[in-house]
Every structure is written in structure tokens, then in C-alpha cells.
Amino acid sequence: DAGITQSPRHKVTETGTPVTLRCHQTENHRYMYWYRQDPGHGLRLIHYSYGVKDTDKGEVSDGYSVSRSKTEDFLLTLESATSSQTSVYFCAISRDSWQFYTFGSGTRLTVV
Amino acid sequence: GENVEQHPSTLSVQEGDSAVIKCTYSDSASNYFPWYKQELGKRPQLIIDIRSNVGEKKDQRIAVTLNKTAKHFSLHITETQPEDSAVYFCAAISGGTASKLTFGTGTRLQVTL
Numbered sequence: 001d002a003g004i005t006q007s008p009r010h011k012v013t014e015t016g017t018p019v020t021l022r023c024h025q026t027e028n029h030r031y032m033y034w035y036r037q038d039p040g041h042g043l044r045l046i047h048y049s050y051g052v053k054d055t056d057k058g059e060v061s062d063g064y065s066v067s068r069s070k071t072e073d074f075l076l077t078l079e080s081a082t083s084s085q086t087s088v089y090f091c092a093i094s095r096d097s098w099q100f101y102t103f104g105s106g107t108r109l110t111v112v
Numbered sequence: 113g114e115n116v117e118q119h120p121s122t123l124s125v126q127e128g129d130s131a132v133i134k135c136t137y138s139d140s141a142s143n144y145f146p147w148y149k150q151e152l153g154k155r156p157q158l159i160i161d162i163r164s165n166v167g168e169k170k171d172q173r174i175a176v177t178l179n180k181t182a183k184h185f186s187l188h189i190t191e192t193q194p195e196d197s198a199v200y201f202c203a204a205i206s207g208g209t210a211s212k213l214t215f216g217t218g219t220r221l222q223v224t225l
Binding site: 035041042044045058059097098099101103104106 | 113118143144146148154155156157158161201205211212213214215216217218
């Protein structure tokens with residue numbers, strides 16, 4: 001397998017509720033990323049991490065927060081879900097920031 | 113930050129023909145250019161990549177070319193097969209201690225029989 005798993009795979013939630021998506025890796029890679037994928041927009045970076053407790057914002061970070069308390073886990077939280085956050089969310093990992101990324105299988109999130 | 117533009121957004125070719133997808137990038141410091149293939153409902157997967165010190169790279173039916181001066185790179189698929197049908201994404205990464213990949217908006221390739 002790719003050494004990266006996302007959970008849940010599918011989720012339906014109501015507007016205004018908090019949601020947490022989990023990315024877990026077994027590769028011991030330093031870098032982890034959260035992207036969202038929407039038709040016509042490709043993959044857009046939400047947040048990324050370059051080490052335990054080291055995170056930074058991407059281009060579409062509003063409404064999202066992240067945490068990384070250990071190397072293997074990177075959590076993405078939607079503090080108060082909105083319909084515009086309905087999307088497919090992909091986590092990715094890389095050994096170094098200038099190397100290729102390996103993607104997880106994605107989480108399809110629907111906010112109703 | 114980096115901006116990557118990708119064309120065309122859709123491409124239909126007959127089996128056995130060649131397909132070319134083109135991308136341009138804005139940051140002259142970008143030094144790594146991967147291409148990903150995403151089949152319907154699946155994760156994006158790396159198919160080929162190229163670094164800025166190389167002008168061309170080939171892997172069987174797939175090749176990528178890079179023109180640093182013009183800041184564009186292209187994916188070439190020869191002898192296309194139905195299993196090549198997918199969405200293809202180009203991406204670019206800039207140098208630095210915490211570089212990030214910026215993706216193009218994708219090209220949906222359909223290979224018809």
C-alpha cells in the first residue's frame with residue numbers, strides 16, 4: 001500500500017458542525033499536506049506541516065485548522081462546516097519538500 | 113507564490129495517437145515538475161517527474177519536456193491506450209525550506225477506440 005491512510009473515507013455533516021479529518025502515515029516522512037479537490041480548480045493546498053507541531057497555511061486555509069502532535073498523524077479540522085467546504089480532501093506526504101508527494105485515498109465530505 | 117496554468121482542460125484522442133498536455137509556471141525559482149494521473153474515484157499518482165537541470169525525460173510511452181527559459185513543460189503520451197484515459201495534473205515546486213507543490217487545474221484525457 002502507499003503507507004498513508006485517510007479517515008473517514010466519506011462523511012456527511014450539517015452546516016455549523018465541527019469536523020475532523022485524519023491522515024495517518026507509516027513512512028516516517030517529515031512533510032504532510034492537506035489539499036482539497038474541486039471541479040475546475042485542481043488540487044489546492046489548505047495547510048501543510050514540515051515537522052511535529054510545525055504547520056503553515058496554504059492558499060485556501062480560511063475556515064480550516066490543523067494539528068500535528070506526532071510524526072504519523074496530521075489532522076484537519078473544519079471549525080464550523082459550511083456548504084462551500086463540500087469537497088474531496090486529499091492528504092499527501094513527502095520525505096523532503098522538493099520530492100514527489102504520495103497521496104492518500106481521499107475523504108469525500110458533504111456539508112448539508 | 114507560484115501559479116501553474118494547464119491546457120487543454122479536455123483532450124480526446126483516438127487509440128494509438130499521441131497526446132500532449134502543456135503547462136506554464138510563473139516562479140523562475142521552481143525546480144521540480146511532477147505529473148500526476150488520477151483515475152475516476154482514485155488518488156492522484158505520480159507518473160513522471162523532471163528537475164530543472166534536465167530538459168527531457170522519458171519512461172516508455174511517456175515523456176516530459178522542460179523549457180526553463182519559457183517557463184513551460186509538457187507531457188507527451190505516445191501510442192495511447194484506453195487505460196490512459198484519466199485526469200492528468202501538472203505541478204511545480206519552488207525551492208526553499210518548506211516548498212509546496214502548486215498544481216494545474218487538470219486535463220481530462222479520453223482515449224477512444
